[in-house]
Amino acid sequence: MELRARAVVEGTLAGRHRGRRRGRALEFSGHRPYSPSDDARGIDWRAYARTDRFLVREAEEETNRRVFLLLDASASMGFHGPGRISKLRCGAILLAAMAYALIRQGEAVGAGIFDEGLGDILAPRAGKGHLSLILDLLDRAKPAGGTRLDEAVDETARRLPGRTWVILAGDFWSGAYDPMPALRRLRARRHEAAVLMPLDPLETDLDLEGDFHFRDVETGEGLRTSAGDLRDAYRTLAAERFDRLEKSLAALRVPAVRCMTHRPLDESLRHFLEAVS
Amino acid sequence: MTVSFLSPWALAALPLTLAPWLLHRWSLSKAKPYPFPTLELLRAALRASYASSVLSHRVLLLLRTLLALALVFLASRPVLRWGRGAGGGGPLTTVLLVDVSASMGARVAGRTRLEWAVQEAAAFCPTGPAGSGAGERPAAGSSERVGLVAYSDRVELALPPASDGARVFDALRSLSLTDRPTRLEAALEAAIPWLNDRGGRATLVFTDAARNGWRGLKFTPPDGVRLAVARGPVLESNAGVTGVRLAADASGGGRLEAMGWGKSAPGAKGWTLSWDGRPASQGRIVIGLGPSSAVLPVASVAALARGEASLDPDGFPADDVFYLLPPPEARVGVLVVDGSPALSPAADEVYFLTPVLEGLARAGGRFKIVLPEALAREPLKGWNVLMLANVGDLPPGAAERIRSFVEEGGGFWATAGDRFSPGALAALLPVRPTGRIADGERVSLSPEASRNPLGRRLAEEGGFDWAKIEARRLFEAVPGPDSTVLLAGASGKPFLSVGRIGRGRTAFLATTIDRDWTNLPARPAFPVLCRGLWSFLAGGTEETSSSLTVDSPWEGPLAAGSADVLVERPDGGKETPDVRGGRFRFAKTDRAGFYTLSPRAGGQPIARAAVNLDASSGESDPTPLTASEAKKALGVSDLAWIESPAPVRARFDELVRGRPMAGPLALFIGLLLAGETLLLGFLRK
Numbered sequence: 001m002e003l004r005a006r007a008v009v010e011g012t013l014a015g016r017h018r019g020r021r022r023g024r025a026l027e028f029s030g031h032r033p034y035s036p037s038d039d040a041r042g043i044d045w046r047a048y049a050r051t052d053r054f055l056v057r058e059a060e061e062e063t064n065r066r067v068f069l070l071l072d073a074s075a076s077m078g079f080h081g082p083g084r085i086s087k088l089r090c091g092a093i094l095l096a097a098m099a100y101a102l103i104r105q106g107e108a109v110g111a112g113i114f115d116e117g118l119g120d121i122l123a124p125r126a127g128k129g130h131l132s133l134i135l136d137l138l139d140r141a142k143p144a145g146g147t148r149l150d151e152a153v154d155e156t157a158r159r160l161p162g163r164t165w166v167i168l169a170g171d172f173w174s175g176a177y178d179p180m181p182a183l184r185r186l187r188a189r190r191h192e193a194a195v196l197m198p199l200d201p202l203e204t205d206l207d208l209e210g211d212f213h214f215r216d217v218e219t220g221e222g223l224r225t226s227a228g229d230l231r232d233a234y235r236t237l238a239a240e241r242f243d244r245l246e247k248s249l250a251a252l253r254v255p256a257v258r259c260m261t262h263r264p265l266d267e268s269l270r271h272f273l274e275a276v277s
Numbered sequence: 278m279t280v281s282f283l284s285p286w287a288l289a290a291l292p293l294t295l296a297p298w299l300l301h302r303w304s305l306s307k308a309k310p311y312p313f314p315t316l317e318l319l320r321a322a323l324r325a326s327y328a329s330s331v332l333s334h335r336v337l338l339l340l341r342t343l344l345a346l347a348l349v350f351l352a353s354r355p356v357l358r359w360g361r362g363a364g365g366g367g368p369l370t371t372v373l374l375v376d377v378s379a380s381m382g383a384r385v386a387g388r389t390r391l392e393w394a395v396q397e398a399a400a401f402c403p404t405g406p407a408g409s410g411a412g413e414r415p416a417a418g419s420s421e422r423v424g425l426v427a428y429s430d431r432v433e434l435a436l437p438p439a440s441d442g443a444r445v446f447d448a449l450r451s452l453s454l455t456d457r458p459t460r461l462e463a464a465l466e467a468a469i470p471w472l473n474d475r476g477g478r479a480t481l482v483f484t485d486a487a488r489n490g491w492r493g494l495k496f497t498p499p500d501g502v503r504l505a506v507a508r509g510p511v512l513e514s515n516a517g518v519t520g521v522r523l524a525a526d527a528s529g530g531g532r533l534e535a536m537g538w539g540k541s542a543p544g545a546k547g548w549t550l551s552w553d554g555r556p557a558s559q560g561r562i563v564i565g566l567g568p569s570s571a572v573l574p575v576a577s578v579a580a581l582a583r584g585e586a587s588l589d590p591d592g593f594p595a596d597d598v599f600y601l602l603p604p605p606e607a608r609v610g611v612l613v614v615d616g617s618p619a620l621s622p623a624a625d626e627v628y629f630l631t632p633v634l635e636g637l638a639r640a641g642g643r644f645k646i647v648l649p650e651a652l653a654r655e656p657l658k659g660w661n662v663l664m665l666a667n668v669g670d671l672p673p674g675a676a677e678r679i680r681s682f683v684e685e686g687g688g689f690w691a692t693a694g695d696r697f698s699p700g701a702l703a704a705l706l707p708v709r710p711t712g713r714i715a716d717g718e719r720v721s722l723s724p725e726a727s728r729n730p731l732g733r734r735l736a737e738e739g740g741f742d743w744a745k746i747e748a749r750r751l752f753e754a755v756p757g758p759d760s761t762v763l764l765a766g767a768s769g770k771p772f773l774s775v776g777r778i779g780r781g782r783t784a785f786l787a788t789t790i791d792r793d794w795t796n797l798p799a800r801p802a803f804p805v806l807c808r809g810l811w812s813f814l815a816g817g818t819e820e821t822s823s824s825l826t827v828d829s830p831w832e833g834p835l836a837a838g839s840a841d842v843l844v845e846r847p848d849g850g851k852e853t854p855d856v857r858g859g860r861f862r863f864a865k866t867d868r869a870g871f872y873t874l875s876p877r878a879g880g881q882p883i884a885r886a887a888v889n890l891d892a893s894s895g896e897s898d899p900t901p902l903t904a905s906e907a908k909k910a911l912g913v914s915d916l917a918w919i920e921s922p923a924p925v926r927a928r929f930d931e932l933v934r935g936r937p938m939a940g941p942l943a944l945f946i947g948l949l950l951a952g953e954t955l956l957l958g959f960l961r962k
Contacts, residue, residue, distance in 0.1 A: 076314035087314075173315040203314060206322075211308035216316045223316050224308050225323060229330035233322035241318065 031055035065165070066124040067102050069095040069111040069134070070156055071141055072170025073119070075217040078143025080200055084261045087198035090268075091169030092138040094196050094259060097269055098167055099138075103131040110164075111137050114152035115145035121156075124164065146218045147174045153182035157189050169196040171203075172245055175218070180248055187252050194276045195249055195256035196268075197242075204242070204260075206234040280938070281931050283354035290349045297341035301334075337956050344949045351942045356935040369477035369934065370438045372424040372468040373398050373445070376484040377433055377452055378459035379827075380896040383485065383593040385510035393509050393921060394483035395449050398425075400926035401481070402442035402449075424471055425449065428464035429457035430490075430894075435467050456595060456827040456869045458894030459490025472502045479503040479933050481925075485512070486902035489895030491910040498913050503933045505917035506907055507925045515899040516546055517596030519892035521586045537562070537588060546591075552584040596897040600871055600887035602824060609637065609815045611644045612660040614652055616668030616696050617791075626666045626694065626791050629798030633807045642811075657682040661815035665702070666790055667694030676701035684779030688814025692786040693752035694793065706785045707760035707776025710752060717749035717794065718766040726763045729775065731813040735763065735806065746802065748772060750794040752787045773806075775813065782814045825866055826891040832862040833874075833884055842883060845873045853877075 034043055034054035047055040077088035085093075095111065102109050103126060110124030111134045122133055149170060156166060166186060172179065172195075186193055201207065208227035215222050242258065249256040255275040259268035282288060313319065323331075375398055381391040401423050424438035425445050433455065436448055461482065472478040478501055484490070486508045498504055520536040537548070545561040587598045611634060617626035627634075627646055634644040647655055649665075653672035657663060663679060668691070671679075679702070683689045689705055691697070699710045721743050726732025743764065751770055756762055760776040775784045788795040797803055816834070825831055835842065835856060843851045844863045847870025854863035854874070866872060866888045874884040890896060902910070904918035917932035919925050 079312065079314045171314060173317065175315070175317070200314075206319075208311070211304055212311040213308040214311050214313045214316060214319055217312045217314060219316075221316055223319055223323070224305050225319070226330070226334075229334070230319060230322040230326055233325040234318055237318050237321050237325065 030058050032058055065107050066160070066162065067098070067107055067109045067165045067167065068124055068156060068160055069099055069109065069138075070152065070166060070168045070170075071095055071111070071113050071138060072115070072147060072149065072152075072168075073113045073141040073143055074115040074145055074147035074170075074173075075143050076147065076171055076173045077198070079203070079217065080261060081202040084200060086143065087171055087200060087261060088141060088143050090198040090259055090261045090265065091196060092141055093265055094198070094269055094272070095167065095169050096135050096138050097265070099131055099134045103128065103134075109134060110160075112152070112156060113137065113141045114148070114155075116148045116151075118152045118155040121159065124160075143217075148177055149174045149179035150177050150182035153179060153186050157182075157186045157191060160189075160191060163190050163192070165192045165194070167194050167196065169198060171198060173218070180252070183249070183252055183254060187254070193252070193254045194272070195254055196259055196272055197245075197256055198259045198261060199242075200261050204235070204238045206231045206238075280355050280357055281935070283356060283928065283931055283937075285353055287349060287353035290352065291346075293349060294342055294345040296345055297338055301338050333956060333959065337953065340949055340953045340956065344946060344953065347942055347946045347949060351939060351946065355938040355942070356931040357938050369479060370422040370424070370472065371401060371478075372426060372438060372471055372480045373401055374461070374464040374468055374480060374482040374484075375425065375427045375449070375452060376429070376459060376461075376464075376482070376490070377427045377455050378429040378487070378490065378896060379454065379456045379595050379890055380459065380485050380487040380593065380898075381509070382454045382595050383512045383515070383899070385512055385592060389454070390485045390509035391452065391454055394507075395452060397507060397925040398449050398481075398483055399446055400924075401929075402446040424468065426464045426467050427452050428459075428461070428467075429455045430460035431457070431463050432467045437471050455867055456890055457867065458891055458896050459484070459487055461490045462494050462496060465494075465496050469499055469502070472499060477934075479505060479929075481505040481507060481929060481933075483507050483509065483925075485509045486907065487896060487898060488900060488902050488906075489898065491902055491907065494910050494912070496911060498911065503915070503917060504911060504913055505919065505929055505933050506904075507919040507929070508901060508921060510921045511901050512592045512899040515591055515593045515596070515897055516588055517593065517892075517897045518548075518586045518588055518599040519596070519897065521584075521599045521601045547589045549587050550584065551587070557584065593897060593899070595869065596890055596892070598869070600869065600889055602871065602885050602887035609642045609662065609811045610660045611637065611642070611662045611664055611811055612655065612657070613644060613646045613664045613666060614649055614668050615646050616649055616666050617694060618648060624791075626789065628791055629803065630666065630790050630807065633804045636804065637808060637811070657687065660687070662688035662690060662811050664690045664692070666692050667696050669696040669698045670700060671702065676705070680705055680778070683781035683783060686780040686816055688782050688784075688811070688816065689778075690784040690786070690810060690814055692788070692790045694789040694791075697752060705778060705783055706754070707757050707774045707783050708754035708771050708785050708787075709757055710754045713753040715751045715753045715770060717747060717751055717788075718768055718770070719744055720746040720748055720764050720766055720772050720797075723762045723765040723769075725761055729761045729763060731775065731809055732761065732763045734809050735802075743802065746795070746797050746800055748788045748795045748797070750788065754785065754787055773810075775810075780816070782816055784810055784814060825886055825888045827869055827888055828864075828867055829888070830862055830864045831866055831872060831886045831888075832860060835859055835861050835883070839876060839883060841877045842874055843877050845875065847871055847888075 031044060031047055032055065034056045038056050042056045044055050044057045047053070047057075071088075071091055073088055077091065078086050080086040080089075099109050099111065106126055108124040108126045109130070110122050112121035113119045120137055122130070122137055147170070149168075149172065153166075153168070160166075183193060206227055208231075210228070211224065211226050213222055213224050246256050255272075257268065257272040257275045259265075259272070375391075375394050377391060381394065382389050385393075422438040422440050423442060423445050425434065425436040425448050426432055427434040427448075434448060434452070436445055439445075461484070464482070465480070468480050472480065480502060482505070484506065486506065516537060518537050547559065547561050549559040550557045584601050585598050586601070590597045613627055613630065613634065615625065615627045619625045622628055631646070634646075637644060645655075645660075649668050649670075650672060652675050657678060663682060679689060683705060691702060691706060699706060699712075703710060722732065722736055726736060746764075748766060751766060751772065754771050754774070756771055756774060757776055760771075760774045762771045762774045764772040766772055771785070771787055773784065773786050775782060777783070788797065790798055792798055797806075831844075831854075840856045842854060842856065842861060844854050845851050846865070847868050852863070852865060854861045856862075861874065863872065863874075866886070869889050870887075872886045872888060873882045874886075875882045904916065907918065908914060908916045917929065919928040919932070
């Protein structure tokens with residue numbers, strides 16, 4: 001898991017403009033004179049214009065920032081199309097990558113797994129040792145049970161001691177339980193939130209031919225039908241659903257990114273970072 | 278209005294109409310299990326696409342079910358019926374045309390085709406209130422009318438349509454087979470005028486549909502009359518003797534050749550040639566499948582009286598026997614005057630004639646050859662024929678004796694040659710010699726030969742190429758007013774002429790009977806010509822037609838004082854022939870076999886005749902007509918065709934009184950297929 005997380009992070013950051021992609025973890029602390037060993041791109045040209053001296057901006061690592069990674073491990077997250085990784089694996093790797101990057105920056109990172117309720121959690125801490133615990137927790141996640149995202153979010157909000165950035169990875173197939181009130185309450189407690197939504201293309205396109213006996217992996221209910229007959233209607237409904245969900249999250253100022261399991265994970269992570277920056 | 282089915286057994290396939298639904302259910306039951314994150318969207322999509330998807334599937338299922346149903350109905354050949362009459366409403370007038378030709382005597386599965394026809398036709402006799410089925414005598418009185426025509430190549434029996442079913446029933450029971458060929462046209466001509474009334478009208482032909490009776494039909498079906506044909510049981514194979522020929526050979530003997538024809542099941546058939554009830558020869562022969570002919574046996578014969586060639590009987594035994602009655606030439610006595618004797622036998626005038634005379638003797642006849650000078654002392658009484666071969670001058674008084682001999686019924690034959698001089702004989706000849714000797718030419722049967730019994734016999738003998746006979750020299754003559762030229766040269770000059778003087782007959786051959794002037798004596802036809810001519814000149818029964826086909830009149834001369842005669846038929850019945858002007862005529866030769874003319878008071882038979890089926894009529898051909906051929910022959914497109922063993926009455930009712938629904942059903946199936954294709958295209962889009 002650590003290797004996958006690191007590969008995703010490095011793939012995401014490779015070739016990126018470092019100056020513009022530092023993120024929240026870096027704070028401006030002052031200028032110092034330019035030395036030949038410095039990267040020329042670090043020169044503050046505005047300061048040069050004001051002072052006629054080559055000055056380099058210096059940044060200072062932010063401290064006391066907490067991040068909590070919350071992974072949906074309900075049964076629906078175990079779904080995957082032919083030759084693709086499951087949504088759970090996709091979400092776990094992306095969260096692991098975030099943990100790797102954040103802890104490398106010195107952030108305190110915690111993690112939790114939920115399905116029908118909040119399961120194992122690790123309180124936010126910094127340090128490489130803690131990273132191992134987080135990665136291990138994410139790696140052990142197995143898809144099972146139904147989804148109670150609302151309860152998981154409420155429980156998480158109660159347990160987090162101060163202002164925390166909660167990164168939630170889940171498919172939001174929550175049945176009758178609307179997660180929005182819980183997210184609203186999370187935001188009311190001044191926590192920040194962002195959503196990674198791992199999705200398999202079959203969930204959005206229903207690209208199947210023939211008669212199938214579809215079985216709901218969480219409720220066990222079945223439906224016999226011809227996939228071809230439903231495809232058009234399904235695609236329309238799926239697009240509407242995810243658009244509506246993203247709008248609702250946006251209204252709570254919760255950035256959300258769909259991570260398609262057939263796309264490269266670093267690309268998904270990059271989209272996520274762009275969305276939250 | 279009711280629907281009935283011509284092939285109701287096909288309705289057993291009705292459960293197949295459930296096949297589309299079962300396949301649909303089976304397809305769903307075999308749906309691949311597929312774990313899915315949630316059914317939330319699938320259910321919503323199903324609700325949203327219900328109209329276009331689920332309904333389309335159900336319509337598709339309905340179309341396929343209807344398609345299966347229509348196919349089953351099509352296979353069961355439904356017929357829509359309304360009312361009781363053809364064309365709708367009213368009682369039906371039906372004329373039954375029952376074939377009683379010889380071929381209806383073919384026996385299939387233990388009964389003849391005529392028995393089949395009678396049994397099936399009896400079901401058409403209207404029944405009275407009490408009702409009765411086929412085979413029982415129905416009561417009279419019904420609104421339905423039935424007529425009957427029994428036919429062969431002529432109408433044998435005709436009953437106009439009437440509601441008296443008992444009358445038709447009795448007539449059917451009285452029908453018997455004939456040995457005659459078939460001609461449907463005769464029956465149609467009789468039946469159609471009865472069907473000019475209004476209302477439902479139909480004709481139903483009961484036949485074996487032997488092709489011969491359907492050729493060259495000139496028939497215009499009247500409007501409103503439904504035509505139906507019920508074809509009897511099909512004879513799978515048949516082989517028969519179609520001809521027997523007695524051929525004389527150059528030595529004066531004879532050969533008997535029988536010809537067979539047939540389409541026979543594989544395997545050998547036994548043949549027998551019998552003569553006067555005694556087998557002359559027998560063996561086995563294979564007649565191949567398909568129309569074929571084979572010369573069966575060849576048997577040497579000497580004294581011939583009457584005989585039969587027969588094959589092992591098969592389904593159509595009527596053509597397995599051929600009756601033969603050669604001319605009664607055996608008792609002819611011939612006195613020959615050799616006008617040109619020679620020390621070398623080969624140079625003698627009668628060198629070639631002698632073997633023929635010896636053959637005559639072996640067959641029971643007798644002959645004597647004398648020189649011209651012996652004629653004066655040779656009594657003519659006791660001889661049937663006097664023959665002068667290249668004779669010049671006759672002894673005194675000989676001409677008068679000969680004339681007297683001929684006038685009293687004797688035969689006289691003169692042949693020409695370098696010594697021939699008509700002289701006093703000119704008045705006895707059927708021609709008037711001009712005295713000139715012409716260059717020869719090819720010989721052929723003259724057109725008028727067919728008017729003479731001998732000419733007919735020579736023509737019927739067959740196998741002789743008369744054109745190969747060449748007369749290098751001819752004694753020119755002009756035909757007399759009462760003469761008949763049987764053989765003539767290419768320019769029409771008489772070669773062989775016959776005539777009559779008093780009660781006798783005369784003949785003149787305008788060339789020699791040795792090879793000086795002609796090649797005739799060396800040709801196979803020579804013995805036949807001689808023996809035929811002797812019989813003819815003897816004035817016996819030769820002139821009676823001894824070999825006839827069924828219904829050909831048998832006629833011939835009768836000796837004076839023998840006018841009271843009887844004809845015994847093959848079935849043993851005795852009937853009186855017409856006797857007029859010293860001749861008899863018997864027309865009722867309606868059965869194959871031997872007919873014998875005898876004095877009513879008893880005694881030796883006067884004449885015999887062998888009557889055979891007309892082998893050229895095609896009655897022996899087992900190949901039945903098909904429905905399409907029948908339509909073509911009748912010139913109609915709408916023909917109700919019923920084949921044995923289908924029950925004729927039931928099928929007739931369905932076909933004639935109703936309308937087959939095959940056409941509309943086929944159209945419906947086409948529409949269903951088009952609908953299904955369109956719907957499938959829509960669903961797959």
